[in-house]
Amino acid sequence: MxxxxxxxxxxxxxxxxxxxxxxxxxxxxxxxxxxxxxxxxxxxxxxxxxxRAWPNGRTDATPKKVQIGGGAHRIDGFFNIDAVPPADLLWDVREGIPLQDGGVQFMFSEHFLEHIDYPRSAKHYAREAHRVLTDGGRLVTGVPDAAYLLSHYPANPDLATEMVERWYSKRDCLGDINTFLDLINYLFRDQDDTPNYTPHLWAYDQEKLTHLFIEAGFRSVEPWTFDPKIANPKREWASVYVIATK
Ligand SMILES: C[S@@+](CC[C@H](N)C(=O)[O-])C[C@H]1O[C@@H](n2cnc3c(N)ncnc32)[C@H](O)[C@@H]1O
The missing domain is CATH 1.10.12 (Lyase 2-enoyl-coa Hydratase; Chain  A, domain 2)
Structure with missing residues (x-):
């Protein structure tokens, strides 16, 4: 038995x-x-x-444009996939991207990648993005820019104050972000212990994003010029965006 x-x-x-x-x-x-x-x-x-509806991990949807991890920032004309509502499809992307091979022309994510574990889930995600894109399809990825933050250490007080204001003014932890190193800690290991925030599990810069996507099979990775028609305007400051082409 x-x-x-x-x-x-x-x-x-x-x-x-x-x-x-x-x-x-x-x-x-x-x-x-x-x-x-x-x-x-x-x-x-x-x-x-x-x-349960899509047990083989592939939905019937055949979107040409997909956003991953958009949260409340849904993009018109995109199929929005996120782990929690509101999204067109609720899916834990660490388990893969629930789409058929080679159908997506454009994929977008911002301030998502740093929330999944590296290397297992981040590398799996990069390979899955490559799988679901058409040949020549493009993947835009934006993350908090670790290089920007580190290049300003030790920061002048005005910059530190601006960063705290932009990133943490709505948080309970506000009073505890007292030095520039606190900001660096938050970028690398945001462990805010309140339900609104999900932890940061890995930090990225342009070089790291490039390496990740080239290793996953993309043929080129270039800087992406921020476009507020797609991206969340509040993410422009101190983020790095790249566009990877399959
Ligand atoms: C910091 S929010 C960013 C939201 C939006 N992209 C923006 O810039 O305003 C991170 C988003 O990633 C989503 N997310 C985190 N882990 C995920 C996972 N394993 N699968 C799918 N989505 C995930 C969260 O639910 C959340 O909506």
Whole structure:
């Protein structure tokens, strides 16, 4: 007889986590880990709901333009794929891009890549983007520019103040961003422990993006000129964008 292991359902696990989070005796470190797990459970629930409809990981949709990880910044005329609502398709892109081979002409993502783990998920994503694009298809990727930040260290106080204002003025952590190194820490390892923010797991600059996409099979990677008709205007400052061509 095969040995069966009981696997708790996501719903049950989610409930257990919620009740542990309400428990005053749950320690700070455990609570942080549980909040992170609760986020993953939510992503997993959305992903499994979609993957039940598309069990082979390929939807019927055949969009020519796709945005990945757009969050609330949906782009007209694009098929928006994100792990959580609002999106046209809820999908955990770490599991792949749920589209057929070679049909997409233009793919766009900004401030998404730094939220997935490197190397496993980032490299898988780059290969998947290459797979779903047509020959000559293009992938635009924007991320916070680590080179920009590091090149200004140690920063003059005016620049530091502007950065804090632009990036963190709406956050609870605002009072704790006191030095330029705090900003660098945030770019590399944003671990904001509130439900609105997802962590930064890897930092990128133009060289790193180029290496990632060339390794995935793209034939060229060039700087992309910021276009606010597509990109989120609030991302222009201190970001780096590249366009990779298959
Ligand atoms: C910082 S937000 C950026 C949103 C938008 N691109 C912008 O610039 O305003 C990161 C987005 O990536 C999405 N995301 C993170 N991990 C994801 C994953 N594994 N699969 C799909 N989307 C993901 C999040 O849900 C979120 O919408």
């Amino acid at each position: 095969p040995a069966y292991r009981s696997v708790p359902s996501l719903d049950l696990l989610g409930e257990q986590i919620r009740s542990m989070l309400e428990e005053p005796s749950t320690s700070h470190g455990l609570a942080r880990a549980l909040r992170a797990a609760a986020k993953e459970i939510e992503i997993s629930r959305c992903h499994h709901a979609s993957s």
